[in-house]
Amino acid sequence: MLNDLFPNVKMDDMWEATRETFYMISISVIGTIIFGVLLGLLLFLTAQGNLWQNRWINGFVATIVNVFRAIPFIILILLLFPFTDFLIGTIRGWEAALPALIIGAAPFYARLVEIALKEVDKGVIEAAKAMGATGRTIIFKVLLPESMPALISGITVTAIALIGYIAIAGLIGAGGLGDLAYMQGFQRRDFDVVFACTIFIVVIVFIFQFIGDILSKTIDKR
Amino acid sequence: MIEIKQLTKLYKTKHQQVQAVDDISLNINKGEIFGVVGYSGAGKSTFIRLINRLEEPTSGTIKINDKDITTMAQSKLRKERQKFGMIFQHFNLLWSRTIYDNIAFPLEIAGVPKNKRKEKVLELINLVGLSGREKAYPSQLSGGQKQRVGIARALANDPDVLLCDEATSALDPETTDDILDLLVSINKKLGLTIILITHEMHVIQKICHRVAVMEKGKVVETGNVLEVFVKPQSKTTKRFVQQLNPLEQQQEAIQSFINSRDDSEVIKLHFIGNSTRRALISEISKKYDVDINILQGSISPTQEGAYGTLFFEINGQKDVIHDAIKYIQASGVEVEVLKHVE
Numbered sequence: 020m021l022n023d024l025f026p027n028v029k030m031d032d033m034w035e036a037t038r039e040t041f042y043m044i045s046i047s048v049i050g051t052i053i054f055g056v057l058l059g060l061l062l063f064l065t066a067q068g069n070l071w072q073n074r075w076i077n078g079f080v081a082t083i084v085n086v087f088r089a090i091p092f093i094i095l096i097l098l099l100f101p102f103t104d105f106l107i108g109t110i111r112g113w114e115a116a117l118p119a120l121i122i123g124a125a126p127f128y129a130r131l132v133e134i135a136l137k138e139v140d141k142g143v144i145e146a147a148k149a150m151g152a153t154g155r156t157i158i159f160k161v162l163l164p165e166s167m168p169a170l171i172s173g174i175t176v177t178a179i180a181l182i183g184y185i186a187i188a189g190l191i192g193a194g195g196l197g198d199l200a201y202m203q204g205f206q207r208r209d210f211d212v213v214f215a216c217t218i219f220i221v222v223i224v225f226i227f228q229f230i231g232d233i234l235s236k237t238i239d240k241r
Numbered sequence: 242m243i244e245i246k247q248l249t250k251l252y253k254t255k256h257q258q259v260q261a262v263d264d265i266s267l268n269i270n271k272g273e274i275f276g277v278v279g280y281s282g283a284g285k286s287t288f289i290r291l292i293n294r295l296e297e298p299t300s301g302t303i304k305i306n307d308k309d310i311t312t313m314a315q316s317k318l319r320k321e322r323q324k325f326g327m328i329f330q331h332f333n334l335l336w337s338r339t340i341y342d343n344i345a346f347p348l349e350i351a352g353v354p355k356n357k358r359k360e361k362v363l364e365l366i367n368l369v370g371l372s373g374r375e376k377a378y379p380s381q382l383s384g385g386q387k388q389r390v391g392i393a394r395a396l397a398n399d400p401d402v403l404l405c406d407e408a409t410s411a412l413d414p415e416t417t418d419d420i421l422d423l424l425v426s427i428n429k430k431l432g433l434t435i436i437l438i439t440h441e442m443h444v445i446q447k448i449c450h451r452v453a454v455m456e457k458g459k460v461v462e463t464g465n466v467l468e469v470f471v472k473p474q475s476k477t478t479k480r481f482v483q484q485l486n487p488l489e490q491q492q493e494a495i496q497s498f499i500n501s502r503d504d505s506e507v508i509k510l511h512f513i514g515n516s517t518r519r520a521l522i523s524e525i526s527k528k529y530d531v532d533i534n535i536l537q538g539s540i541s542p543t544q545e546g547a548y549g550t551l552f553f554e555i556n557g558q559k560d561v562i563h564d565a566i567k568y569i570q571a572s573g574v575e576v577e578v579l580k581h582v583e
Contacts, residue, residue, distance in 0.1 A: 145329075240378040
């Protein structure tokens with residue numbers, strides 16, 4: 020029955036592509052969390068009236084974040100070819116997609132991190148200061164834990180955007196489900212392959228949304 | 242113990258300057274509960290934040306136990322802040338931590354090892370009457386319970402001073418009284434100096450030993466609570482004191498008793514401290530040939546003793562009334578004869 024509906028779909032290829040997609044998601048999400056949280060913290064802490072208030076650093080980081088957020092992803096990949104080649108040693112395969120994915124998603128997540136941190140009660144930060152907390156303590160024991168639900172729902176949204184980016188990266192040979200849908204599906208006019216890839220991607224998105232929602236809910240004690 | 246000299250805080254924005262705290266000099270003694278009262282915008286919040294330098298003073302000095310806070314380097318200041326506990330109007334607990342972990346937080350900051358933390362936290366939870374709720378999260382507690390956690394947290398590092406920033410303003414009257422009782426018992430048990438700011442005169446009356454009244458960044462009046470309540474000097478203080486004393490607002494009710502006749506007077510008495518215990522009216526009515534009609538009266542307790550007012554109508558011969566008034570004056574109770582106004 021499945022063979023009738025999807026005559027051209029080879030399950031081996033599908034699993035292979037799904038595995039590549041998962042690799043790309045996992046590593047790019049981790050990279051996005053690291054750089055996004057760093058940039059987000061920097062944006063928040065250097066803003067007016069905050070811990071490391073500094074107009075120049077704030078302006079500088081904000082500009083970088085805005086510029087990279089403004090570049091369409093497909094163009095960002097092309098622009099980053101020399102950098103990718105230098106860093107990974109190739110511009111093909113799923114590994115080569117990682118720098119573009121992280122550089123594309125981290126600034127987006129950084130803004131979400133900044134918003135999450137802004138939501139942290141100023142009074143709680145003040146209370147920590149009154150107890151003699153250092154900047155480090157305030158960051159790791161107040162700001163990050165208190166904004167955790169928003170940080171998690173932010174990374175969920177970003178991860179789903181990343182799944183979209185990964186499919187785009189597939190168009191220029193990054194592997195994964197996007198690649199499979201384009202190369203084996205669209206190019207050969209085997210639309211059942213395109214359709215099967217779509218179903219897989221939608222399922223992956225659902226899984227991520229589900230995990231994100233549950234995590235965010237269990238961690239939220241408000 | 243705390244010496245504040247010519248403390249000033251100036252906020253500058255592009256368009257205006259705001260003198261939030263204007264040349265305040267105060268001395269706060271060890272072990273006392275010192276209240277600062279004022280309407281919103283009077284600068285009380287800024288004032289209390291200057292004491293542990295959550296706000297940087299523009300000029301002036303603050304000395305605690307002869308150590309100058311105002312010139313201290315940041316790293317030393319952070320250490321010193323552990324000697325100040327602070328509680329807040331909105332409690333400012335970390336919602337992501339349990340009650341236990343909230344109280345343990347200042348100990349973590351002070352670098353107390355884990356096994357020693359446990360003992361201290363459980364002791365504090367017991368002190369504020371929250372035993373058994375260690376594992377609850379702040380969202381599961383009522384306002385009064387949250388403030389108890391706030392107090393326990395503030396006491397974790399055995400501070401010398403407790404700063405209370407409108408600590409009861411978000412609580413209902415009954416819970417307010419519970420929290421105030423807790424503060425008094427801590428003050429007595431631990432000999433802790435407490436500085437509190439509030440806009441509720443009731444709080445001052447109930448627990449403070451001394452009070453400063455603030456208006457537009459300045460201290461307009463300061464003194465023992467009893468003194469300030471009985472003889473308020475400034476206009477703002479009078480308004481605050483009247484708030485507490487419903488009789489002051491009901492003076493019209495007495496107006497109909499006041500007349501210009503010689504054989505009838507309406508008299509207001511101010512009792513302070515021990516004189517509130519004296520049966521003065523009954524003494525007069527036995528001693529002098531006068532009739533006394535009590536109109537209204539009230540009595541209020543403070544930490545420094547009680548004070549009260551009494552309005553009564555006295556009828557009798559002019560010179561007998563005069564003698565009776567003299568007798569009351571001689572007893573140390575303040576007398577005010579309310580005159581008829583045409």
